Amino acid sequence: MKVGLFGANGRMGRVLIEAVQQHQDTELSVATVRDDSNWVGMNVGELAGIGTLPVTCQAFSQLDASQADVMIDFTLPAALDSNLSWCVNNKVPMVIGTTGLSKAQLNALEQAKAHIPIVFAANYSVGINLMLALVRQAAKALGDTADIEITEAHHRFKKDAPSGTAMAIGEAIADELDRDLSQCAVYGREGEEPERDQQTIGFATVRGGDIVGEHTALFADIGERLEITHKASSRLTFAQGAVKAAVWLHHQTPGLYGMSDVIGLD
Known part of the structure; x- marks a missing residue:
């Protein structure tokens, strides 16, 4: 071909x-x-x-x-x-x-x-696409009570933030929970803020060096937390x-x- x-x-x-x-x-x-x-x-x-x-x-x-x-x-x-x-x-x-x-x-x-x-696709890694399926399962089981945060890290040259993959993870979670990501996403926190709204989905971005790509979806509840992480090395x-x-x-x-x-x- x-x-x-x-x-x-x-x-x-x-x-x-x-x-x-x-x-x-x-x-x-x-x-x-x-x-x-x-x-x-x-x-x-x-x-x-x-x-x-x-x-x-x-x-x-x-x-x-x-x-x-x-x-x-x-x-x-x-x-x-x-x-x-x-x-x-x-x-x-x-x-x-x-x-x-x-x-x-x-x-x-x-x-x-x-x-x-x-x-x-925002990401062509087989592992990332499996991660998208896994975060849906986690959201279905934990999303009503857990606080949800998405972190991502890439090399210093990447121009868009959050990454397209991080946004795809957020969209998958929001869709599973019947939320509108454009309304519930939080892209930064600074200074004194009100108590965290459990309905929000937070994003944190790191840019540095030659990091190929790292993504984590965190589901944090009282007493336990689940982290689903994918790291690309090439x-x-x-x-x-x-x-x-x-x-x-x-x-x-x-x-x-x-x-x-x-x-x-x-």
């Missing part, structure tokens, strides 16, 4: 090059960068640090629909609109791992799903999950899917 990458020169793009090459059912067929990028023409294997491959970085404007069966996008929100439009116009399935999307962009995904199959984990999603997506009908569909948790 021919897999193409948007934003091959990005932090995740380089790891995705390696992940596509590792998978026995995929080959990297095209890797795009911005038209004005200095990376145009560079060998993608050398870019990823895995030797020489028969593909070079290509300007986005030169992308042709015959080059890929599925495109993977782990770029930035600013690039998503053009990437999504290209996939819709050319009827190419799309795996999206970009986080920090606006409401307008989320609406665009809803419209695009009528034309192409899309997998959109970005290759996320990249391998995205390639797994691309292989699965190749055979799907138009629609908007999640990683839970890919690994069969629903």
Whole structure:
């Protein structure tokens, strides 16, 4: 199966090059960068640090629909609109791992799903998606009495906060408890405040060094607490999950899917 990458020169793009090459059912067929990028023409294997491959970085404007069966996008929100439009116009399935999307962009995904199959997930780790199922169970059992806090830590370069994964954890918990996360989320505490409202869901963010990704959902009651934690030690984990999603997506009908569909948790 021919897999193409948007934003091959990005932090995740380089790891995705390696992940596509590792998978026995995929080959990297095209890797795009911005038209004005200095990376145009560079060998993608050398870019990823895995030797020489028969593909070079290509300007986005030169992308042709015959080059890929599925495109993977782990770029930035600013690039998503053009990437999504290209996939819709050319009827190419799309795996999206970009986080920090606006409401307008989320609406665009809803419209695009009528034309192409899309997998959109805040995190492509199998472990994280299992965690999303586990926090739902914990919320169902403990959510009426426990205080719920979500903490996350990432590298210093991450731009969005809280992370898309932390928000997905919060959404899963809120949905299980029939709460509106936009109304019950608390993103920071400082100074003197009233006693904690048990109906709220708190978020705490850490940014530093080269932390790949750590997420914890805390359910704290009087006398006991439950912590569900996932720690990623390599970005290759996320990249391998995205390639797994691309292989699965190749055979799907138009629609908007999640990683839970890919690994069969629903």
